[in-house]
Amino acid sequence: MASLRVSMSILAFYLSYFILISNYSLSQSSICLPKNHTALFIFGDSLFDVGNNNYINSSTFLQANFPPYGETFFKYPTGRFSDGRVIPDFIAEYATLPLIQAYLSPAGFQDHYIYGVNFASAGAGALVETNQGLVIDLKAQVKYFTEVSKQFRQKLGDEEAKKLLSRAIYIFSIGGNDYGTPFLTNLTSGAVLPCPQQKFVDYVIGNITAVIKEIYNEGGRKFGFVNVGPLNCFPLLRMAINSTSLSACLEEEASAIARLHNNALPKMLHGLEKQLKGFKYSVTDFYGALIELMKYPSKYGFEEGNAACCGGGPYRGDNSCGGKRGIEEYELCNNVNNNVFFDSLHPTEIAAEHFAKLMWSRNGDVNEPYNLKELFHYF
Incomplete structure (x- = not known):
């Protein structure tokens, strides 16, 4: 019966999508956009990627187009680093938009860009x-x-283009790979970053600033960011450094540099708000929200906050999920909904939904100065 309900929900989801796009496809004819139409443009890394890396010459470490990825909701791998949907899928749902498609999806979706486009690419950085x-x-x-x-x-x-672009929301998950990748690739060499920590953070923040200004010059006004998570506490890095406790992994260098980034990001955005007319933004504390789930999983309906559902080794952190990344054998937990992490770096669908709800409607301790719902509906 549960399987039937899931299947019916998927069918209803796609029926609503095709009804929507048939009404508002982007064609050569003149289009008058519906009142208060708000598109969603998505940038960033694997936390937001819905399959762009399926269509580029990448690595299986940066792709999720094989089982068991996608099996909870879609019943097949879509390229999302999840058992099902990822955060932007839920944000689109809350905004009454259809699923926002990957930019590199095969021909057929390009006519429906008025709802938004997902440009995110697993493994991508600001650099x-x-x-x-x-x-x-x-x-x-x-x-x-x-x-x-x-x-x-x-x-x-x-x-009409100016209206669409100025009303649209632009959301980002970026920076984690800029800081995390050097640590993963230099675990034994000692020298990790090419320059002092703060200077490296300034470099990353500077690139993000330039991108925001470029989108602003195209007409964008409303921006949403998730900050960088506690990198050394993800199962992959936690296994690599043999960290035995949550408090210990928070003190490791990659987590520390993530905090430097997270302090710099809202300061930069606040400066742009003063500098750029009409600029509004939201920053979601993904770092703090993830630590909360890892510390107190049962408080939020989870049983396991530290180990991944899919993988092998301590914390199932060896990045073997799916058996396509050099290690063929891997473990899969009995009930994915019990876990915060699906694989060694990414949340389960149910955890992604939790984070999306925080981004959408939570204020104060999670979002500043606005949440995404406010950006969609009140500006």
Whole structure:
């Protein structure tokens, strides 16, 4: 019976999607956008990627297009690093939008960009050098966005395109790979970052600032960010450094540099709010929210807050989920809904939904100065 309910929910979801897109497809004819129409444009890394890396020459470490990924909701792997949906899927649902498709999806979805586009790429960073050649870095993602913006102006006209772009929400999950990848690739060499921590953070923040300004110049006004998580506390890094406690992993260098980034990000955004007319933003404390789930899983309906559902080794942290990444054998937990982490770096669908709800409607200790619902409906 539960399986039937899930199947019916998926069918209803896709029926609603195709009804929506049939009403508002982007064509050569003149389109008058519905009143208060708000699109969603998505940038970043594997926390937000819905399958762009399926279509590039990448690595299986940066792809999730094989089982058991996707099996909870979609019943097949979509390229999402989850057993089902990821955070932007839920944000789109709360905003009464259809699933926002990957930019590199096969022909057929390009006519429906008025709902938004997902440019995120697993492994991507704010720095071009992060996993270079295997991902769509943030600069390249924004280049793709400017192509979409150009299409809007060509097909909608300048006035309608301006309305769409200024009403739209632009959400980001970026920075974690810039800080985490050097630690993973230099665990035994000692020298990790190419420069002092604060200088490296300034470099990352500077690249993010440049991207925001580029989108602003295209018409974007409303931006949402999740900050960087506690990197050394993810099962992959926790296994790699043999960290036995949550308090210990928080003191490791990658988690410490994440906190430097998380202090710098809202300061930069607050400065842009003073500098750029009409600029509004939201920052969600993903770092704090994830630590909360890891410390007190039962408080939020989970049984396991530290070990992944899929993988092997301590904390199931060896990144073997699916058996396509050099290690064929892996374990899969009995009930994915009991776990905060699905694989060694990513949340389960139910945990992603938890984070999306926080982004959407929580204030104060989680979001500043606004939540996403406020950006969608009140500005």
